[in-house]
Amino acid sequence: MGISDRLLGKKSANGKPHIEAVAPGFALPGGEVRILGSWLRPPELRRPSVRFGEVEGSVVISADDFVIARVPDEAVSGPVVVGTNGHVSNAHTIQVATPIADNLHPVTNPALDREGNIYVTFSGSRGQKVPVAIFKIDTNYVVKPYLNEMMNATAIAFDRAGQMYVSSRHDEAVYTVAPNGTMSTYAEGMGVATGMAFDQAQNLYVGDRSGTIFKIAPDRQIFVFATIEPSVSAYHLAFGPHGYLFVSGPTTSSFDCIYKVDPHGSVSVFYRGLGRPQGMAFDVDGNLYVAASLSGKRGIVKITPDGKASLQVSGQGLVGLAFAPGKSAILATNSTVHRISWNIQGLPL
Numbered sequence: 001m002g003i004s005d006r007l008l009g010k011k012s013a014n015g016k017p018h019i020e021a022v023a024p025g026f027a028l029p030g031g032e033v034r035i036l037g038s039w040l041r042p043p044e045l046r047r048p049s050v051r052f053g054e055v056e057g058s059v060v061i062s063a064d065d066f067v068i069a070r071v072p073d074e075a076v077s078g079p080v081v082v083g084t085n086g087h088v089s090n091a092h093t094i095q096v097a098t099p100i101a102d103n104l105h106p107v108t109n110p111a112l113d114r115e116g117n118i119y120v121t122f123s124g125s126r127g128q129k130v131p132v133a134i135f136k137i138d139t140n141y142v143v144k145p146y147l148n149e150m151m152n153a154t155a156i157a158f159d160r161a162g163q164m165y166v167s168s169r170h171d172e173a174v175y176t177v178a179p180n181g182t183m184s185t186y187a188e189g190m191g192v193a194t195g196m197a198f199d200q201a202q203n204l205y206v207g208d209r210s211g212t213i214f215k216i217a218p219d220r221q222i223f224v225f226a227t228i229e230p231s232v233s234a235y236h237l238a239f240g241p242h243g244y245l246f247v248s249g250p251t252t253s254s255f256d257c258i259y260k261v262d263p264h265g266s267v268s269v270f271y272r273g274l275g276r277p278q279g280m281a282f283d284v285d286g287n288l289y290v291a292a293s294l295s296g297k298r299g300i301v302k303i304t305p306d307g308k309a310s311l312q313v314s315g316q317g318l319v320g321l322a323f324a325p326g327k328s329a330i331l332a333t334n335s336t337v338h339r340i341s342w343n344i345q346g347l348p349l
Contacts, residue, residue: 212226
């Protein structure tokens with residue numbers, strides 16, 4: 001049988017669809033996943049149906065050996081199947097993130113305290129005074145106002161003692177916030193203060209998106225630690241397991257990079273090839289996870305220590321993430337906070 005005969009036979013045969021893999025296996029509602037397998041498109045080039053549990057998703061692209069489908073808003077973690085010509089495929093499991101809070105405006109990672117409470121900003125546009133700057137989501141996922149008196153709250157970080165620090169890109173400052181919501185100035189003159197991270201010695205690093213990474217010692221002495229290309233929105237900071245600072249900062253390029261800064265402030269490129277990279281977090285094995293686009297696909301991108309990148313979670317509008325107890329993660333879009341079960345142990349901050 002020639003090649004054309006084999007193709008004709010495959011097209012006309014009444015084959016049952018079979019799923020071999022779903023990539024990525026984690027998604028937010030609205031994210032797109034690629035379903036790989038065989039016999040995934042009915043004859044006459046009609047589109048198959050894709051069901052996430054009991055809910056049908058929309059098919060973006062279909063072919064015999066792959067289907068790209070959008071996860072519906074009502075989907076939950078469970079099986080996904082493909083239906084063609086009266087036949088239903090085998091099921092593959094997908095983990096779908098669960099929304100736990102909406103109508104927010106985070107611009108980088110959420111933050112967790114030692115009890116597992118989640119803190120997220122309503123940052124607002126530049127110079128906008130919002131009624132509540134930071135919300136607290138407790139371990140029962142009850143959302144409560146936490147901090148009112150701040151303009152453009154941007155990043156949240158906790159030190160080893162559990163003290164909260166918040167940057168304001170409007171005030172050029174970093175503030176400490178007490179459990180009762182009392183706010184005090186910690187450092188001023190931080191430029192357009194955005195991302196923050198603590199090192200093991202409890203020095204606080206603050207990204208000024210105009211091009212400077214500041215280092216604030218525990219005695220509040222301020223140093224210029226490194227200079228990097230300016231960002232159009234924010235710097236996002238995270239420390240890796242070996243004491244190097246990693247920095248993302250979206251520019252006007254669609255081929256942005258993650259910078260790696262050694263303890264002496266020397267800057268190198270760790271990875272190049274992301275679209276609009278934003279919030280970051282590390283796991284205990286030294287893999288970096290960043291909210292970004294990879295090859296045009298938005299979500300959470302995993303970058304291994306040797307620089308191999310892959311999309312791990314599919315989702316639109318993601319701006320940051322934080323690993324949570326119980327091998328789960330908190331994912332933030334520009335309006336909503338989600339929780340997803342993820343068999344990854346995050347690196348303690």
